[in-house]
Amino acid sequence: MSNSDFWESINNIICNGFTDADLLTLNTYAEHFIGRKLIYKRFSPQEQYGCSIGGVTNVIASLLAGADVATDKLDAPVGSVKREFQYAEAQANVIEQWAKAAHCWVDKADAKFSALFGPQIAEGGEAKIFYKNGNTVIKSIGLDYYIQPILALDRVSLHNTYFQETRLTVLGFGRNADGEFQIIVEQPFIIGSSLSDDKIQTFATNMGFTLKNPKNWTYATPEIYLSDLHDENVIVSNNGNVFVVDCDIRINTTELKQGGIRTLTTEVEY
Numbered sequence: 001m002s003n004s005d006f007w008e009s010i011n012n013i014i015c016n017g018f019t020d021a022d023l024l025t026l027n028t029y030a031e032h033f034i035g036r037k038l039i040y041k042r043f044s045p046q047e048q049y050g051c052s053i054g055g056v057t058n059v060i061a062s063l064l065a066g067a068d069v070a071t072d073k074l075d076a077p078v079g080s081v082k083r084e085f086q087y088a089e090a091q092a093n094v095i096e097q098w099a100k101a102a103h104c105w106v107d108k109a110d111a112k113f114s115a116l117f118g119p120q121i122a123e124g125g126e127a128k129i130f131y132k133n134g135n136t137v138i139k140s141i142g143l144d145y146y147i148q149p150i151l152a153l154d155r156v157s158l159h160n161t162y163f164q165e166t167r168l169t170v171l172g173f174g175r176n177a178d179g180e181f182q183i184i185v186e187q188p189f190i191i192g193s194s195l196s197d198d199k200i201q202t203f204a205t206n207m208g209f210t211l212k213n214p215k216n217w218t219y220a221t222p223e224i225y226l227s228d229l230h231d232e233n234v235i236v237s238n239n240g241n242v243f244v245v246d247c248d249i250r251i252n253t254t255e256l257k258q259g260g261i262r263t264l265t266t267e268v269e270y
Contacts, residue, residue, distance in 0.1 A: 001270040006038075010067045014094055018101035026098070030059040032270070039269040042066070042251075043157065044223075050161030051153075057104055058156055058170035064098055065091045065150035066266035088148040092181040095149055095173055104172030109140050109182050124232075124246060132186065139168075140176065141183045145248055152183055158224065158249040162207070166190065166245050190243045192235040200234050203242050212258050220258040225250040 001009075013022040032038040034052040036045075040063070043051060051062055069090040076083035099105035106112055110128055114120065117130040117138060126145050130138045146152040153170075160167045168185040176182055195203070201211055209219035209226055218227040227248040235243045252260030 003267050003269070006268050006270050007067065007266075010063065014064070014067060014097070018098050023098075023102055026060050026063075027056065029063060030056045033059050033063070037270070041267040041269065042154075042265050047157055047161045050159070050164075051157035053160050053164070053167055053169075054156045055169045055171075057102075057172060058153065060098065060102075061095050061170065061173070062150070062153045062157065064094050065148075065153055067094060084147055088143065089181075091149045092143075096175075096181070099173045106172060106174030106182075106184060108177050109174035109184060110176045113138060113140060127246070131189075135189055136186050137189050138171075139185045139187060140174070141185060142176075142180055149181065149183075151250065154251060155249055156183070156185065158251070159244075159247065162224070162226075162249065163244040163247075165241075166243050187245070190235050190237065190245055192237040192243065194231040195234045195236050195242065196231065199236075200229055200231065203234070204229060218258065220252055220256075220260070222259055222261040223252055225252040225256050225258050225260060 009025070013025060016022050029038060033040060033048070036048065040048055040051070051059055069087055073090060074083055074086045076086055096105065110120070113130045117132055120128045120130050122129040127139045127141045132138045141152065143149065143152050146155065156168045156170060166188055168187050171184045171186055174182045174184060197214070197217070200217070204211070204219045204226065208221055210221070212218045212220050216227055217229040219229060220226060229244070229247050233244060233246040235245055237243065250256065251262045251264060252258060253262050253264060254260055
């Protein structure tokens, strides 16, 4: 199957409204993605593995988010912030349609999670965190940092590539009480203490990252942009192991102005 044939298939599935047969086809594509019969050139082989360990739900949503959006549905000027938000909402709507058909959608997610798991235990710039049990937490992650779902899903895949001990498993999607799109993930719960900025810098440097901006804890390689790596997001366990539980991680493109060399693509090889 050629690249164009694959995306024509995805767009037909979207237009069909996600029938039972289409859901089976998407599951097959996910299995082939995980088995590397389907190569997603947006990612390196290691990053595709990171996407895969985020679960089938993460893989399918990442592919759906890469589908073409009909530009005639976007009326804001090209290059404007408003157009980017329109583009993002079009991606979110496609994922929402699929997630409802696949029974992994939650409306008013924050209220329902409070009822299921008890009050939220923490809240960051983009996520609300709930206990599930003593070993894992449930996070409801918004699009505040990324705007586009595809970039937020990249974040899941890249986090899993570099920080597998705190991997994010995508359980589903939803909207909160304000109607904002949410990615619902499960993550191991780590007990430990915060790490100082100096020790975080040593940790990141040892991984091959260069400090770019200490004011917002930004590091980068030519391939990866890594930010928000502050003491609340990095934990050291009692036996000295370091765990990154949250960060802003992206494919480092030239647009980020941090020495990036990557380009964003949705090309596949099947």
